Amino acid sequence: MTFQHERLIAHPHDRSGVHRADDAWLAEHWADPEARVLVVSGTRIKPVDGAIEWVSPADAPDGLRVLLGEHDGHTWFAVIVDAEVSRAEQGSWTPLRGALPFLADDALASAPLVFHALGLAEWLWVTRYCPRCGEPLSPRSAGHELACVNEHVQFPRTxxxxxxxxxxxxxxxxxxxxxxxxxxxxxxxxxxxxxxxxxxxxxxxxxxxxxxxxxxxxxxxxxxxxxxxxxxxxxxxxxxxxxxxxxxxxxxxxxxxxxxxxxxxxxxxxxxxxxxxxxxxxxxxxxxxxxxxxxxxxxxxxx
The missing domain is CATH 3.90.79.10 (Nucleoside Triphosphate Pyrophosphohydrolase)
Structure with missing residues (x-):
């Protein structure tokens, strides 16, 4: 018996972890017009016509670029912009829970990519200061690490x-x-x-x-x-x-x-x-x- 929740995790992506600190590789793949980008405002995304919208890098706004990885011959990113964007357009942006029905029927099988993007966005949203010294944290490694001026490094938690x-x-x-x-x-x-x-x-x-x-x-x-x-x-x-x-x-x-x-x-x-x-x-x-x-x-x- 195949269980329905498995559809959400049936098509994992290559997270390309070895490239997260490779600026040249990141720039090259961001310049690829076939790359796909999920725009995240704070911790929310904006479904369009009942589907998760992925845009090209050229159509993506400025923000924190997060490398999600490679899947189906493409490189996938998220761009995290200020939460004020979604606050200004109340009703059109949704947290992950509101997007789950779209993911269940997603023909692109992009649920693992969306989970990855919003999981990181949630972590970045709540992790602002170093728990060891209290200094502000800055993202690096394509959004997968946070470090303070004292080089205390924080990683996403599950x-x-x-x-x-x-x-x-x-x-x-x-x-x-x-x-x-x-x-x-x-x-x-x-x-x-x-x-x-x-x-x-x-x-x-x-x-x-x-x-x-x-x-x-x-x-x-x-x-x-x-x-x-x-x-x-x-x-x-x-x-x-x-x-x-x-x-x-x-x-x-x-x-x-x-x-x-x-x-x-x-x-x-x-x-x-x-x-x-x-x-x-x-x-x-x-x-x-x-x-x-x-x-x-x-x-x-x-x-």
Whole structure:
């Protein structure tokens, strides 16, 4: 079974890291009219006619040039301009979350490039001063490093986050159930898998067990790796797991979750067909893939 979230990461680009500090190489490839450029205002992009717009270097505005790499015979860049540009045109620029539906159906398969560009833009946006000496930071290495006058160098960070479908009962049986939760601010009927960040000194499997216990009171024993997905919102890598519950009583924390429920396959199918349960959008999130992996096929409806 091919999972829909894999479409977003199915066509990775060569990040050309060895060329990031090569000014001559960068200038030569920027001068190529076939190079493609994504314009980013602060941390936002501007879809045009329902698609991500890539322009030629000649049509790109002045700004910080970020090398994304090479893909499909072209060199790809991003240019990061002042956030005031998007503020002045409210409604036409969107953060990455708003662009995800376009990426799911992108014929150019440019999602990894957009993730790369906006992940760096988010990091550059929030990382202004050196954490060691407090001096201002300046970009170098085609936007992939920040350095202060004291030569303290900062690199982009990625926070590991676990996301899991938790199951209970005999695997594959009619009585097997999966555990989903809903956030306190979500619209009625919206449910998803549980998720959370890995803490310092913690294994990924233990992060799964801790997050499920904290949010729902359910205890998890065996944890099996499923897959992963970049999630630069703003700087995460989502690591998917399937956990087997060793207890089933739910005690919702009412801090992160409003509700958590066990669903059999029959219940989930009935509710999804009726539209009374809304699952994460197919093709965008690994959460939907985890649910449909457990269910054994596609389900109707989405957020």
């Amino acid at each position: 926070d590991p986050a676990v996301i899991m479908v938790v199951t209970s009962g005999e695997p594959g049986s009619e009585d097997e159930r999966c555990l989903l939760g809903r956030g306190a601010t979500w619209p009625e009927g919206r449910y998803s898998t549980l998720a959370g960040f890995c803490e310092p000194g913690e294994s990924l499997e233990d992060a799964v067990r801790r997050e499920v216990a904290e949010e729902t009171g359910v205890r998890v024993g065996e944890v099996e790796y499923f897959g992963n997905q970049p999630w630069p919102l703003p700087a995460s890598l989502m690591l998917g797991f399937v956990g087997r519950a060793v207890s089933t009583e739910i005690e919702v924390d009412h801090h992160e979750l409003e509700d958590a429920r066990w669903f059999t396959r029959a219940e989930m199918k009935e509710l999804a067909e009726a539209g009374t349960i809304l699952l994460p959008r197919r093709g965008v999130s690994i959460s939907r893939s985890l649910v449909e992996h457990w269910y054994g096929g596609e389900l109707p409806g989405s957020w």
